[in-house]
Amino acid sequence: MSPIDESSPSGAPASDPSPRLLVVDAGDETAFRPLNGVGGIPGPVEGYPQFPDMTPLWREAGVTVVRSFDWVSRLDTRNNPTSLFPNWDADVDDPASYNFAATDAWVEAVHSIDAEVMFTVASSIPSNKLPALDNDVYGRVVEHIVRHYSQGWAGGPSTPIRIYEFGDQPDLGPLHFGGRPEEFYAMYRAFCEAVRRVDPTLTVGGPANAFPLEADAPYREGFLRFVRENELPLDFFSFLWFTDGSRDPLDFRYVSADLRALLDRHGFTDTDLTLCYWNYLAVPSSSAPAAEKGAFQAATSIYLQDTVIDHAFFFRADSGRDPHYGFVDPGGVGTADDAPDERSRALALAGRALTGQRLAVTGGDESGLACAAGREGDVVRVLVANYVAPDSALIERAEDRFSFRIPIGAERIELGFALPPQRRELASAGVSSARIDIRNLPWSGRTVSVTRTSTTGAVDGPHEAQVSEAQVSDAGDIQLDVDLAPQSVFLVELQAR
Template identity: 80%
Template sequence: MSHIDESSAAVTAATDSAARTLVIDAGVESAFRPLNGVGGIPGPVTEHPEFPDMTPLWREAGVTVVRSFDWLSRLDTRDNPTSLFPHWDADIDDAASYNFAATDEWVQAVHDAGAEVMFTVASSIPSNKLPAQDVNRYGRVVENIVRHYSRGWANGPAKPIRIYEFGDQPDFGPLHFGGRPEEFYAMYRAFCEAAHRVDPTLTVGGPAIAFPLEAEAPYREGFLDYVRADDLPLHFFSFLWFTDGSRDPLDYRSVSRELRALLDGRGFGETDLTLSYWNYLAVPSSSAPAAEKGAFQAATAIYLQDTVIDHAFFFRADTGRDPHYGFVDPAGVGTVDGGPDERSRALALAGRALTGRRLAVTGGDESGLACAAGRDGDVVRVLVANYVAPDTALVEREEDRFTFRIPIGAQRIELGLSLPPQRAELASARVSSVTVRIHDLPWREREVFLTRRSTNGTVDGPHAVGVSDEGVVEIDLALEPQSVFLLEVEAR
């Protein structure tokens, strides 16, 4: 057996209970779930030159699909000069009536980065939440927008968009939809009919609910019952989840299980489950150090692989600059000018690791010590995250309910949502060192090269090391709280 001590940052594994062994079996392969989507603004455009270019980070992270909602790509239901259709008395079939320029630039930037676009149709929140005044006219406008992005009408993109989502948090109190549920349902019908008049093979879904655990709710059961009764397409059911109220990366397992059961029980067994946005914190008053956020991101990306979620989008994979709310969203990554930090590096390391063929891993836990491994050709990658939930998250709750306030101008909107049951297992085991043991490597008695990358920005290696005659390599690592490592073993 070859045992490797890293030369510049090596430690000897502790011999007490603070040590852990993570075992990677390179001979047992499976598929990774396709969960590497993001939401965010790709970069500068003519109308907004201040946005940093995020596409190099997205390429590094291997982002596969980008949700468009936070772009200028809002279809407002009232006259708005920044809307995709600025004036509702304009000629619907005249290309000059539409405002495609900035969105076209961003679509091209995403495509140039090798990713697809999930185009979200929603109004210009927070300035307007009203339903369409004329649903038929609304549907005709949606049809031409889809025709532009999927068929090239009015000099649309050369590469068609194939995925369309309707709605964004219609259940978010008075902040995202100010109409009746029946008006929202009618707009969804118009959206589906419009998209499929352009191309009946397009993927459509929604409604990106904010509070997915609220039972018997208009935009959960009510929406599904409407879709079923009217025989409308629903290729995916989308929802959002952030962990301000729990700080628990396994919330996503609980929430997705309930939603999957809900869909199956109402006859939507073929409908995918899409996590439109996820992150650690979303409420502006919530805060945590960047290292803690980065560790949560990496651990959650690993844990998501063992959920029933079909598609997932990390929000937000940009600096947080927001053209609609006029502030820097704390959910962003990196510095305001686009520089790296633990959050952006976590995004890159997780994306880099969760590719190729998934390898079997044992030794992690459900308390924040998460590990995933993959093989991509002649490279084996092992991602280790040591997320430690804050003490405030471990205090016993009086109820599984989280209430918070959202500031919108002078308003303070108070909202609440149901949480999954609190887990005693969330408390960290306080592991301080790990031995990463990779066995059944195909490069027996050969030299390979080991590189370790961390969210603190350090890169150690490559170091030449030998694989044992049994195909084994071991690496001992110190494991600080809120740390993330990516180990790459490459045969050259």
């Protein structure tokens, strides 16, 4: 049986002409999950002037933590002039042997917007994927890097970094780690021992798995067994997920539940689950309009709130320019000339909305019409995303597996991984408008300012805010009608006058 309704010509459900009723209870408050991290390059720095300054957008989006992996801050395992430790024959204890300048500038840029850094220790992929030649020396170098960023050694940043991650997609075929799993495990041991020597209260984790649903795998069960048997710390287990193979924003719920059960079975009940990178598409040959990507971003940000994920990083919240691969990553935000587009606006609107105290909402669905509300001081915000999965994602799959090819120079790497089961509920209900019914506001009988902002043309102009006034009833209720174009994000903000 097909997972979609065959009653319409395209196979998708017919549009629903009636407004969707979204009910917000401003008197029912809980806490938002802290999931507003990003991965990306903060801005231009000496030697890398081509990167645009992302800190204004990140500040507007309320970014709380930034993963450093795509910076130049990689600790290569072979001699490399751009590595944090360029020459492995140099004196490990000499500050002059290290290459901190560009990374220091980016750390300071992140700290300038009051966000933290999650510092990732990994080699200079794609130019080198080899394991360390000497893990004792490797560990001593890691120790000095951590002392620099956590204790100010060799003129390190004034604000310490507290979170350190080891590895990046070691399971991604031959693309990210060219050694045996046992060599990766040994490097993780050296990493943990190095961080402990600096400060045993620092947060450590890894290994940033690319294919987290592959069972009985060396970098999943095998890694956890090694960590347990050697009594190593694992404050968080990190993984990536992109939806090239499904286009389903609820993949993250399924994958995180599977991993949470895995960790618990292995005795890691206190280990956090970190989605270290997420986005709609990651394979370079995948494509979609910016509006579709933006709607997916916002819908996913809302759905993530109801998962078991403890920390999440949207990738990538920058222009997509990459200092290592030499191409523009399709996961970036903004246009080719670095102007805002639906993706950057979705990032800002979701970040603005999913803060403060979370308010109870009913009326959304699991087909892309997602809604969240929050209260921050004297402002109430309601965020609605109307993501519509493409028809190609609604065709019944032959199997829950995704195969793809990645071009690296002249090389073509064939890869594949397990997907969550296909959901019938992914097909959009075709909602084109909504009535937002906000109840139990603390401003009974008062006039409020209403600001409406959208990522698309659902208001008078793209990205334009409309400001009006409305009256709250004596019972503390207000109703607002909004148009919801397909592939759009809509934010309503209410503030008492």
